[in-house]
Amino acid sequence: MxxxxxxxxxxxxxxxxxxxxxxxxxxxxxxxxxxxxxxxxRTLAALQRQTRVPxxxxxxxxxxxxxxxxxxxxxxxxxxxxxxxxxxxxxxxxAASTGDVLVLLDADTTPxxxxxxxxxxxxxxxxxxxxVGRRRHADLAGTGEELPEPEWLxxxxxxxxxxxxxxxxxxxxxxxxxxxxxxWWYDEIGGFDETFRAYGGEDWELAHRSWTAxxxxxxxxxxxxxxxxxxAGGRDRxxxxxxxxxxxxxxxxxxxxxxxRGLQRGPADLVVTLAPTLAPTExxxxxxSLLAALPRAVVRLSAEHRALAGTDPxxxxxxxxxxxxxxxxLTLRRGMYGDQRAWTDLVTALDGEVGAREVxxxxxxxxxxxxxxxxxxxxxxxxxxxxxxxxxxxxxxxxVTLEAWLGGWHGG
Numbered sequence: 001m002x003x004x005x006x007x008x009x010x011x012x013x014x015x016x017x018x019x020x021x022x023x024x025x026x027x028x029x030x031x032x033x034x035x036x037x038x039x040x041x042r043t044l045a046a047l048q049r050q051t052r053v054p055x056x057x058x059x060x061x062x063x064x065x066x067x068x069x070x071x072x073x074x075x076x077x078x079x080x081x082x083x084x085x086x087x088x089x090x091x092x093x094x095a096a097s098t099g100d101v102l103v104l105l106d107a108d109t110t111p112x113x114x115x116x117x118x119x120x121x122x123x124x125x126x127x128x129x130x131x132v133g134r135r136r137h138a139d140l141a142g143t144g145e146e147l148p149e150p151e152w153l154x155x156x157x158x159x160x161x162x163x164x165x166x167x168x169x170x171x172x173x174x175x176x177x178x179x180x181x182x183x184w185w186y187d188e189i190g191g192f193d194e195t196f197r198a199y200g201g202e203d204w205e206l207a208h209r210s211w212t213a214x215x216x217x218x219x220x221x222x223x224x225x226x227x228x229x230x231x232a233g234g235r236d237r238x239x240x241x242x243x244x245x246x247x248x249x250x251x252x253x254x255x256x257x258x259x260x261r262g263l264q265r266g267p268a269d270l271v272v273t274l275a276p277t278l279a280p281t282e283x284x285x286x287x288x289s290l291l292a293a294l295p296r297a298v299v300r301l302s303a304e305h306r307a308l309a310g311t312d313p314x315x316x317x318x319x320x321x322x323x324x325x326x327x328x329x330l331t332l333r334r335g336m337y338g339d340q341r342a343w344t345d346l347v348t349a350l351d352g353e354v355g356a357r358e359v360x361x362x363x364x365x366x367x368x369x370x371x372x373x374x375x376x377x378x379x380x381x382x383x384x385x386x387x388x389x390x391x392x393x394x395x396x397x398x399x400v401t402l403e404a405w406l407g408g409w410h411g412g
Contacts, residue, residue, distance in 0.1 A: 001377055005184050006100070007127040009378050012353040012371075013166055015218045018125040025124050026055040027116060028099030028183070032089050033107040034062040037069065038141065039228050040107040044071060052117035054103065060093030062086065087192035087202040090176070094186060100124075102186055106177040108228040109135060119180040119223035122216075127182035128374065129216040130207060132163075132174045133223035140228040150231045162219040167352065168255040168269075168327060170217045171210075176203030178225040181210075189213050193252065200232070200245040208253045212327055214374030254325045260296070264313055267325035268298040270347055273318060275333045276302040282335025282397045283308055285405045287315075289337035294347065298323070327370050334363035335397030337405060342393040355384025359392055366390065 006025065010017045029047055033040050040059065047057055057074045061067070063081025070076050077096045079089055094102060101120045105111065115133060122129045137147035156173045160166050163173060176192075189209050196202040211217060253259045254269035272290060274283060283305050290297060291314060300318045301309060309315050322329060328347055347366065349357060355371040358364070368384065375384035403409075 001373070002184070002188060004127050004377065005182075007125055007182075009126060009128060009374060009380070009383055010216070011383060013164060013216050013218075015122055015126055015129055015216045016164055018122055018129075020125075022125040025100035025120075025182075026098070027052070027101045027103060027120050028094075028097035029054040029057045029103045029105060029116065030090065030093035030097055031057065031059045031105050031107055032062065032086060032093065033059055033064065033068055034089075035064045036107040037066075039110070040068055040070075042140065042228075043105060043107055043110045044074060046110045046113070047116070049113050050111070050116045051114050052120070054116055055099055056097060058093045058097050059107075060089045060096070062089040084198055085194070086176075086199075087196045088194040090202075091191045091194060094183070094191060097183070100183055101180065102183050103180045104176065104178070105225060106227075109177045109225045110140065110228070111178075112224045112226070115178075115223045115225055119178075119220050122218055122220070123180055123182045123185070126216055127185055128210075128214060128377075129181065129218055130174065130185070130210045131180045131218045131220050131223075133178035133180070133225055134219070134221045135175050135178050135225055135227050135231075137227050137230055140226060147230050157219050157221065160219075162221055163217045166211075166217045168211060169257040171204050171207035171253070171255065172257060173219065174203050174207035174217070176206070177227065178223070179203070180223075185210070185215065189215070196248060198241065198244055198248070201249045204249055204258065205252045208255060208258070209325075212254070212325055212370050214370045214372075214377065254327070262295060264296070268296070268323050269326060270294060270297045270328045270330065271300065271322050271326045272297050272330045272332060273300045274302075274305060275331070276305065276318065278305070278332075278335055280308055281400070281402055284402050285337050285397045285400055286332060286335045288405065290343060293338070293340040293343035298326075322369065327368065329367040329369055331365045331367075332363070333365075336363065336392075336394040337397055337400065338392075338394040346390070346392050346394060349390050350387070353385075354387035357387040357390045360389040363396070364390075364392070 059070050059076045061078040101123045119133050122131050139145045192202050249258050250260050251266050254267045259266045302318050350368045356367045371384035
């Protein structure tokens with residue numbers, strides 16, 4: 001974790017509270033390209049007509065058979081053709097850039113004159129912001145006819161007020177072909193995952209990682225770029241390719257809507273730590289109740305308790321660090337049991353603006369890890385305040401035997 005080099009932060013996802021009149025930062029536009037010289041020419045010409053001309057433009061070529069031609073002043077970097085490597089070529093382009101703020105475009109996605117000016121405003125003020133512009137569609141290489149925008153995306157932006165009300169599922173609404181963020185934040189979260197070696201998914205994974213790290217997510221509807229051709233949803237795609245993309249995302253994200261629902265695959269979203277002082281019966285009843293209700297939770301136990309719990313892949317060492325993908329941490333100081341609703345109500349009790357809450361009698365504590373990461377980054381406790389004590393319908397394990405729990409004689 002590194003300190004932010006400029007700007008400030010805001011509570012929750014309240015990017016609408018960004019201060020006005022922040023100093024301008026240098027801007028680099030990185031254009032990903034493969035075998036699209038005509039589209040690239042159009043996009044580079046449009047970048048020269050911006051109301052705010054970028055400080056530099058980098059074209060990153062993914063191994064085209066013929067080296068693309070770029071105007072004087074545009075930097076060109078290339079990688080060998082080893083198949084579809086969009087994630088890697090974007091990272092290559094960013095590595096060659098020098099600006100404080102990044103704008104990422106695809107060669108076939110041509111910006112309107114105000115795009116740069118509008119899309120960089122938030123990252124200049126809030127360096128943890130990941131901002132997606134509006135990608136519209138037209139037959140630019142042919143008739144010039146406007147093509148439909150994906151309705152599901154328009155609906156999502158409308159329902160979330162341009163992602164102001166985004167939650168952990170908001171990563172599904174990032175389009176990598178027109179996005180901006182600070183260079184510091186790009187490096188902080190590690191850039192694109194280069195293990196993506198086929199079409200699609202690398203942008204959702206990046207947005208998911210940004211969110212869990214404590215980032216902000218915003219849609220800038222007046223930062224418009226025109227894609228040459230229909231949206232991918234309007235094109236015939238090989239079902240096997242769609243399946244591969246979906247599995248790749250599910251294996252790398254932890255939020256509902258894209259990760260697995262029951263399979264023990266993919267990273268953890270909820271991490272639970274049991275106090276080492278719990279008695280054996282408390283441990284076993286609590287674990288069995290918890291994991292029956294929340295089967296994708298990861299539980300950290302002491303060595304003694306791990307031996308008691310047996311070989312379950314969801315059990316890890318208490319000393320292990322909490323995964324960076326996890327958003328919620330529950331600490332259980334006493335044994336508890338209950339049904340699925342009671343456990344779910346407890347672990348979802350944070351509202352996205354509160355960093356921590358205690359259960360009223362002190363038996364447990366709940367933490368919003370993404371807000372705590374942000375607070376630590378800025379050294380500002382107000383970014384993850386402590387909320388009011390929680391009530392829970394979970395029962396104490398004090399008077400429950402393992403036989404009673406397993407046999408259903410526990411009364412609840």
